[in-house]
Amino acid sequence: MSLTSEQSHQPLVTSVFLDAYASPSALSQALLDLNRCASIYRGDVDAATAAIAYSAVKNLGLTSCQVWLYADSRTAFKPVAHYGSDALSQPVQIAEHADYFENLGQQDWLVVNTAEAIHQAANRSPTDISVSWPPYLRSQQPTITALIEVPIHHDQQIVGVLCCVQHHAPRVWQAAEKSFALTAACLIALAISHASQQQKTKALNKQDHQLKLANIERQQAEQAWQESQRFIRGILDASSNILYVNNFASGTNYYVNGYMENILGYSPDEIQQFGAHFLERLAHPHDINTIQQARQQLAQSQSGDVIENEYRLQHKQGHWHWLLCRETIFQWNPDGTPLQLLGTATDITMHKENTAALQQQNQELTALARVDALTQIANRRVFDEFLRNAWMSHNQTPLTLILCDIDYFKLYNDTYGHQAGDECLRLVAQALQKAVKRQPDLVARYGGEEFAVVLPNTALVGAQYVAQAIQTSVQELKIEHRLSTVSTYLTVSLGIATVASTTNGSPQELISAADQGLYQAKSDGRAQFSVGQLDIPVTNF
Structure with missing residues (x-):
């Protein structure tokens, strides 16, 4: 016995056996029953194919009915339903039977009948027979x-086959039987379509659920972000410092x-309206160069470096505020250049004013x-400090000290009173300053009615000239002193001491020598000057 195939559009081969297993009406009823199978419409492919395979065997009197579907990868062909007495084959690899699967896509169905005429065709060459036997x-x-092998179509492609098999007993398929097989394949396709739709619906529902969750999470995140921004802004606005973020290159805020x-009286919106380099536009002209130098330092800075400077920025009303600005780069371009600058500015105007006032008070x-x-x-303190510093300079130049004493000042106080005595001291001090004209020289009150004059880089001749000038300046005051034994006006006596160099000796030796000269001037009758002698060499220039 041999077999041949027929296409759906070809007339049925003349049958040898015309026996049918179920009447057309019974097959139609069976299809109506299958059409009401709930598993088809809920997308349960396994249950639907099992029910269809069972119905086909029972109603068509088959040996077996098999349903084969492509695996998801379409690299294998696997059985999903089988009912009958024959054994079920293992999954088939597509690549191993390329010819069959290629022909499967080109034919409407495969119908194989038992016929004597076809038996004679068995002796023909394989190329004359259009049967591509199912590998399974x-x-x-x-x-x-x-x-009968009927392809199952879904989404414009073949997804599997329904195969009705008859063993041993000869058979020719009747039109109603072939129609049953075609309809059964369509019902399987319908079940697959419902399953696919349910999978898509489930995927869409899942995606929709995920989108809703994501939307809720996004809304919660946005709300949390907004709350955190409000919290942070509240903290920043409550800060006692100005905080600003600028584009480093343009200076835009x-x-x-x-x-x-x-x-400074400007709102954040007004600051941003300044545009590029807003800080320079507010800065005092004398501070713009400092700002530019700070930018150069920031351009070369490392992460975490802070540049600190003090600038004067102009208030909206026109007056100036001193601000301590600390700036750092907190965001960088991919090429390593600065992108954004973070700065804080502390108002130190009051501190500056207090510091200036304190410095003035200290001065x-x-x-x-x-x-x-x-x-x-x-005063005497300045005199001691000045003379000590002059001596410690160790210059190879002369240094002179003149001690000056008002003659008979006690009698003057007793005669004219202490107020007159105080005025007398002030006038004599002014006379000394008038006579001692050089900037480096010092006139100081030594104590009581005594005054001291320190003359750096002055030899004895110059000192004597200054002493005469002092006497003349005091005489020109014409302060009456009727109890003086040397003049009717106030006079002074002076002692001079000069050293050629301060390399040797001490300031005290110079003071002692000048005091000795003063004592000698008083002994010689007052209203004159005398030179005291030192143990260290004295050069008369």
């Missing part, structure tokens, strides 16, 4: 007498907190500590 039936081929308005206190309160010339 190869092992059963010797006993198969008839079969990206962000500035509300404290800017408290310090005044220092001046008071160095000035004699009565005569307003240098």
Whole structure:
């Protein structure tokens, strides 16, 4: 016995056996029953194919009915349903039976009948026979007498086959039987379509659920971000410092907190309207160069470096504020150049004013500590410091000291009173300053009615000239002193001491020599000057 195939569009081969297993009406009823199978419409492919295979065997009187589907990868062909007495084959690899699967896509169905006429065709060459035997039936081929193989279509491609098999007993398929097989294949395709639709629906539902969750999470994240931004902005605006973020290259402001308005009177929007280099536009002209130098330092800085400077920035009303600015680069371009600058600015105007006032007070206190309160010339402390420094310079130049004493000052106080005595001291101090004209020289109150004059780089001849000038300046005051034994006006006596170099000896030796000269001038009758002698060499220039 041999077999041949027919296409759906070809007339049925004349049958040898015309026996049918079920009437057309019974087959139609069976199809109606299958059409109501719930598993088809809920997409349960396994249950639907099992029900269809069972119905085909029972209603067509088959040996077996098999349903084969492509695996998801379409690299294998696997059985999903089987009902009958024959054994079920293992999955088939597509690549091993390329010809069969190529022909499967080109034919509407494969119908194989048992017929004597076809038996004679068995002697023809293989190229004359259009049968491409299903590979999953190869092992059963010797006993198969008839079969119908119907491709199952879904989404414009073949996804599997429904195969009705008859073993041993000869058979020719009737039109109603072939129609049953075609309809059964369509019902399987319908089940697959429902399954696919349910999978898509499930995937869409899952995706929709995930999108809803993602949307909820995004909304929650946005809400949390907004709350954190409000919290951070509240902290930044409550800060006692100006905080700002600028584009490094252009100087355009990206962000500035509300404290800017408290310090300089500009709102954040007004600052951003300044555009590029807003800081330079607010800065004092004398500070712009400092800002530019700071930018150069930042351009060469490393991550974490902070550049600190003090600038004067102009208030919206026109007055100036001192600000301590600390700046750092916190974001960089891919090429390593600075992108964004973070800065803080602290108002130090009050600190500057307090510091300046304190410095002024310190200067005044220092001046008071160095000035004699009565005569307003240098006091004894300044004299001691000046003479010590002059001596310790170890210059190879002469140094002269003149001690000056008002003649009979006690009698003057007793005669004219202490107020007159104080005025007398002030006038004599002014006369000394008038006579001693060089900038490096020092006139100081030595104590009581005594004054001291230190003359750096002055030899004895020059000292004597200064002593005469002092006497003349005092005489020109014409301060009455009627109890003086040397003149009717106030006079002074002076002692001079000069050293050629301060390399040897000490300041005390110079003072002692000048005091000796003063004592000699008084002994010689007052109203004159005398030179004291030192143990160290004295050069008369």
